[in-house]
Amino acid sequence: MATMNDVAKAAGVSTSTVSYVLSGKRTISPETKSQVLAAIDKLGYSPHAGARALASNRSNVLGLVVPLREDVNVSVVMQFVAAVVTTARNFQQDVLLLTQDDLGGIERVTSQSVVDGLVMMDIVARDPRIPLLAKMNKPAVLIGVPDDAHGLSCIDFDFAAASRISVRHLVDLGHRRIALIGSPQASLERHATYADRVRSGFEEASRTAGVEFSSRACEANPTALAEALRELVTGPQGATGLVVHNEALMPLMRDTLAEMQLRIPEDVSVVAIAPTDVAVSSTVPWTAVSIPAHDIGRTAVEMVMERMHEQRAAEVRLVVPALVQRSTTVAAPGSSKSGPVH
Amino acid sequence: MATMNDVAKAAGVSTSTVSYVLSGKRTISPETKSQVLAAIDKLGYSPHAGARALASNRSNVLGLVVPLREDVNVSVVMQFVAAVVTTARNFQQDVLLLTQDDLGGIERVTSQSVVDGLVMMDIVARDPRIPLLAKMNKPAVLIGVPDDAHGLSCIDFDFAAASRISVRHLVDLGHRRIALIGSPQASLERHATYADRVRSGFEEASRTAGVEFSSRACEANPTALAEALRELVTGPQGATGLVVHNEALMPLMRDTLAEMQLRIPEDVSVVAIAPTDVAVSSTVPWTAVSIPAHDIGRTAVEMVMERMHEQRAAEVRLVVPALVQRSTTVAAPGSSKSGPVH
DNA sequence: CTGTTAGCGCATTCAC
């Protein structure tokens, strides 16, 4: 409840001096500085965020728009959120949470200067929030790359490339019939950018390699997975290599295949496109392309902060994927290949 | 960028009039009111949150402290978060996110008046944040009941009662050897209040009923589950009835039991203590005590808001549990009971 | 290196 004025009086200096020891925006002699700090300590002073926001025109709060849908993987969302909050703190910023569906919220917090900038997750191809966000005069970064970013900056994992290197890995191992088990139907239908890009990357790389391929969505439950596997692996497709991009399915994958009398990797090789922890937390770790959720979240905040002060051109950053071979991929049955060829 | 003054000029009235049409704190004639609203619309005016916070001493922001641990179930956390954000909006409040480990954050946002109140999740028995929070002069509500609430209000699901009715249900069905599969070890060790209470409720009710019982923690992976089941069910304990309080295990439960040649419910009856969606989203729905995460989150916000203006006594609210029998519990093998006896 | 001072945009108390 003590104000800066109280501190100034107690320390026998002027208000601005107190302000400046706090902000460090001009040099203060060691003596006065220590007197001010002593007074601050003595009075238990802490600055009033609202007053500061009014005078400085900066709230030190970032908005984060998170999806709270059923079909997004919550653990990945949490990783993003954790990364964003942690990074924001490094920039002395707090994080205000907005939900996907609260369209008015974006406009409100931005026009009322509740936030200094925004990070928006789970972008879809033609996202109605983007033109809205672009109008508001605050720095914003999209996690995901929409069809038209309206001049906003984007950061994303290069899902298309992730898909392509997964395909190439399988092809190099001699697999000639491969399949993609993708996100739930709902993600595809709303054209979540990651889902679209994984699929197009998969199809493109498969065609280039000249292998037989097919792909399908899959819900996150054992029944749906079993059906997908029946269609793609034991069925007419007869795939021997699988790319799986569906975090929630990973814990079910091994058991479900086992029930169908299929062994990994002897009968079917599997590449996962999944967050690092999902890929390696299994008893037998997956050959996988890791989605570095933490890095992406951190970078998103850094990009917002970069644009906060200096005017800066919009950019699209894609995080380059890397495949790590673990125990779930081997040379195709009947193939002469004993390992990847480069 | 238009200010209230601009609006006042454009409407040919004074600033205070504009303020009052916005707040509704005094009666305004229809004519002036519509002129003001027209001016607001024309100028695209929106109030500056910082200025409002300074003048009114209210930020219209609630703080929410969420756990970002490994051992908490993220989907449940998300449900709470969604409920809190949604409810907060009904009270014209935004939500600022703080993480568990950011101890200084609680103090910062509260002493700087960044937030008007706080909701804190994942309380442990002797939570170091509680004395800290109690000192700050802002309304706060704990989700969970600690040993000493330091005068703060608490809301929680009555986990002890949930556990007791689960036990009684099994006992009524004739089960004489029962077991509890609980939260991961880490939750128990840090004395998360829900984990402690589920266990004590389980043991108390088992003793009262005079049945054999045992309980143990279980990590959220198939191997750990298999080991727990070997110990509790097929091992010397020979439990025929199981209470499971570990959301992340539920998707694995059926498969793991199947691998061990155990059928539900013929060989073992299972009661789940889990969020509603987890309990019913399975192919065969569980007999369960539902954790109403949404209700709890909503109530937490309501309690904070109640304490925002009027001084109000601290209280502890416990949400009463209810068990819904579905297909995973039947009379014990060899029991004469054909159903629950009341 | 330090002090003085004029706002930042809004809420609210008085006066009418």
Next chain:
DNA sequence: GTGAATGCGCTAACAG
């Protein structure tokens, strides 16, 4: 039913 004036607590430009 309306207006004028003051202050909320802080920042930053200006003056020294």
